[in-house]
Structure formats: structure tokens, C-alpha cells
Amino acid sequence: MVGVFYGRPSPGEEPFISVGSRVEKGDVVCIVEAMKLMNEITAEVGGVVTEICAADGDVVEYGQPLFYLK
Numbered sequence: 001m002v003g004v005f006y007g008r009p010s011p012g013e014e015p016f017i018s019v020g021s022r023v024e025k026g027d028v029v030c031i032v033e034a035m036k037l038m039n040e041i042t043a044e045v046g047g048v049v050t051e052i053c054a055a056d057g058d059v060v061e062y063g064q065p066l067f068y069l070k
Helices: none
Strands: 003-006 028-034 037-042 047-052 067-069
Touching: none
Parallel strands: none
Antiparallel strands: 003 028, 028 037, 047 067
């Protein structure tokens, strides 16, 4: 999905995840705003976050890695 990446629910709140966080399949990991719609992005697999590849406000594209899990 092409849009703007947001790593937290709203400004001033804690991020959905950070490096070292444990996520399970289906957990919300970020929001991508596309065409004025806020789309919650969920984890496709479980694991531990080793890298976050996008920063708040970055434009992301279809197929671009947003996170790496171990």
C-alpha cells in the first residue's frame, strides 16, 4: 500500500512497537495513511522486532519492508 507511515496511534503517544518488542501475528504494528484513510497494518508473523525501516511521516510504497523480525 502506498501512503504515509505512522509508528504511533497519535502524536505524543507511545509507538506501537520498538526494536526488541515481541509481536504476535495480527498485532497492529503501524498505521499507513492512504487517500485520507488511516489503515492499521498488522503483523503477518510473530517474532521480535530487530529493525524499523521507516520513520513517522515517511512515504512508503507497495512491497517496501517496514520492519524486520527475528
